[in-house]
Amino acid sequence: MPASFSRLPWLPCILAGALAARLVAAVLVQQMVERAPRRLCLIAGDAEGYWDLARHLARGEDFAIYDPPRYVERMPGFPFVMALGMKVFGESVLGMRILLACVGTGACWLVYVLGRELVDQSTGLIACFLAAISPAFVGFSVLLLSETLFALALLASLIAFAKLVKNDEAAGDTLDTRALGQTLLTGLLCGAATLVRPTWLLMAPALAVLFLFFARNRKRLLSRFALVIAGLSLALAPWTIRNWRVTGHFVPTTLWMGPSLYDGMSPTATGVSNMKFIEADGWYRGPDFSEYEADRHYRRAAVAFAREHPGRACVLGLKKLWRFCNPFPNADQFGDWATWLLVGLFELPVLLLAAIGFWQMRHVPCTWLLAAGPLLYFALVHTVFIGSLRYRLPVEYALLVLSAVGARWLMTKFTASRFAVPPDPVLGHSAPGGN
Numbered sequence: 001m002p003a004s005f006s007r008l009p010w011l012p013c014i015l016a017g018a019l020a021a022r023l024v025a026a027v028l029v030q031q032m033v034e035r036a037p038r039r040l041c042l043i044a045g046d047a048e049g050y051w052d053l054a055r056h057l058a059r060g061e062d063f064a065i066y067d068p069p070r071y072v073e074r075m076p077g078f079p080f081v082m083a084l085g086m087k088v089f090g091e092s093v094l095g096m097r098i099l100l101a102c103v104g105t106g107a108c109w110l111v112y113v114l115g116r117e118l119v120d121q122s123t124g125l126i127a128c129f130l131a132a133i134s135p136a137f138v139g140f141s142v143l144l145l146s147e148t149l150f151a152l153a154l155l156a157s158l159i160a161f162a163k164l165v166k167n168d169e170a171a172g173d174t175l176d177t178r179a180l181g182q183t184l185l186t187g188l189l190c191g192a193a194t195l196v197r198p199t200w201l202l203m204a205p206a207l208a209v210l211f212l213f214f215a216r217n218r219k220r221l222l223s224r225f226a227l228v229i230a231g232l233s234l235a236l237a238p239w240t241i242r243n244w245r246v247t248g249h250f251v252p253t254t255l256w257m258g259p260s261l262y263d264g265m266s267p268t269a270t271g272v273s274n275m276k277f278i279e280a281d282g283w284y285r286g287p288d289f290s291e292y293e294a295d296r297h298y299r300r301a302a303v304a305f306a307r308e309h310p311g312r313a314c315v316l317g318l319k320k321l322w323r324f325c326n327p328f329p330n331a332d333q334f335g336d337w338a339t340w341l342l343v344g345l346f347e348l349p350v351l352l353l354a355a356i357g358f359w360q361m362r363h364v365p366c367t368w369l370l371a372a373g374p375l376l377y378f379a380l381v382h383t384v385f386i387g388s389l390r391y392r393l394p395v396e397y398a399l400l401v402l403s404a405v406g407a408r409w410l411m412t413k414f415t416a417s418r419f420a421v422p423p424d425p426v427l428g429h430s431a432p433g434g435n
Contacts, residue, residue: 010125011112018108018132022101026142030094040093040144043331043390045275047144049074054082055091068289071246072255076239077153077196078146097142104141104148107397108132110155115401117162118367126404130350131397135342136329140393146196151394153193154200158370158398160186161207164224165366183224187231194236197394198253199381204232206377210369247292255291258298264320264385265302271319272330273386320387324379327351330388343389350396350403353410357402360409371401 033039041047052065057079064071081103082096089095108131115124131137141148164186167179190204208225236252243251263273278284283294306313323330328344354372361367374395382391 011109011128014112014125014129014132015105015109018128018138019101019105021132021138022104022141023098025138026094026097026101029139029142030097033093042143043145046146050079050082050144050146053079054086057083058086058091066284068285070255070284070291072243072251072291074256075146075195075198075254077192078149081149082144093144096144100142100144100148103152104137107137107141107148107152107155110152110159111397111400114155114159114162114370114398115404117159117166118370118401119361119405123401123404123408126407127400130400130403130407133346134350135339135346136389136393137397139343140390145390147390147394150193150196150200151397153189153196154203154374154394155397157186157189157193157200157204158374160189162366162370164228165211179224180227183227184231184234187228187233188235189231190228191232191235194232194253195239198257199378201232201236201253203374203377204228207369207373210373211366249292251292255295258295258302260385261302262298262305264387265306265313265316267305269316271316271323271387273388317383320385321379321383322387323389324382324387324392325351326389328389331390347389350400353403353406354399355402355406356409357405357407360405361402368402371398375399 049065085096085099108128111131112124112128115127193200240252263275283297327347328340358368358372378395
């Protein structure tokens with residue numbers, strides 16, 4: 001970045017713009033919702049459940065919704081943050097949207113930090129700028145859904161992983177107190193992200209296996225990541241113990257995996273979420289209702305369907321993968337042509353730039369694993385479950401680091417061809433954060 005530009009306060013300006021855009025979105029979305037009577041969110045269903053859980057927490061009531069009560073349907077992270085917001089704003093939906101606008105701005109800042117750790121400051125600033133102006137990020141930041149908080153939490157865990165791997169490469173064979181604390185913190189942050197969305201549970205072990213594959217000193221790195229898993233377990237322990245007391249079973253995440261799996265893999269599945277079978281089947285009603293048994297029933301039914309109809313299961317998987325990867329919105333709530341074009345025409349070049357950035361960083365495993373690994377993992381998960389742009393957004397924050405690398409490569413090519421400027425040396429870095 002030229003010296004005259006590098007002295008400008010880019011990061012504060014970008015973050016101020018990100019917050020302003022999200023505050024405007026909060027007001028506009030609230031006005032849209034208020035036009036419809038008895039409506040809480042643009043995307044109905046999940047938002048109402050999160051709101052009720054948060055209200056129960058704020059009032060000191062049981063963490064449960066519906067009748068008969070379901071105690072382990074949602075992870076507690078997002079309702080807990082909303083409950084804190086209710087302590088500050090009361091049960092004001094607009095106040096909650098303002099809080100979530102701040103959370104979304106924080107996620108933009110963490111995109112900058114991740115880009116700085118994996119590549120350099122300029123890449124972090126470009127990635128932060130893309131996150132700040134993304135129409136999908138701006139819009140979803142103020143919805144009463146867990147995606148943006150989850151993005152914030154997973155970015156924090158990815159940054160901790162980046163620091164852990166970078167410091168480990170320069171460390172000796174001994175594990176000092178500082179390294180011990182950093183390693184446990186990484187696991188705790190992974191646990192915090194899992195407490196928002198259960199899908200993140202397998203990400204820490206997956207990253208550990210992948211980094212071990214590329215590591216030079218695997219024995220040393222194995223000891224580090226064993227502590228990461230310990231930190232993850234420690235973070236989830238209170239929730240797991242609570243679930244044992246409530247259900248009598250070992251449940252480290254939720255008892256909603258079965259219905260979610262059946263939603264995406266059943267005789268009536270189309271690739272689009274439709275949970276009407278919950279009411280029709282009756283497994284969540286009656287005096288003998290068991291949340292644990294209902295979850296197991298739908299798990300078995302989904303697996304049985306996939307075994308008996310492998311061809312149909314593969315077709316559904318491809319449909320859901322396309323819905324996950326599609327740069328244009330899938331949901332009917334965002335189906336008007338203006339929103340469809342605004343989001344899609346931003347997402348499409350961002351994804352193409354990420355592919356270019358991936359190719360430029362293909363020899364830097366730490367960079368592309370942490371930036372693209374979460375998206376690849378989620379694509380696989382949502383090929384089985386329901387796929388949608390909504391579920392891609394949290395992991396797309398990290399992917400913007402590769403989009404920024406791709407943008408810099410294109411800018412370097414353009415300026416080099418027109419003004420004979422030497423290529424950007426950052427694109428040849430062989431280690432994360434190298435400068």
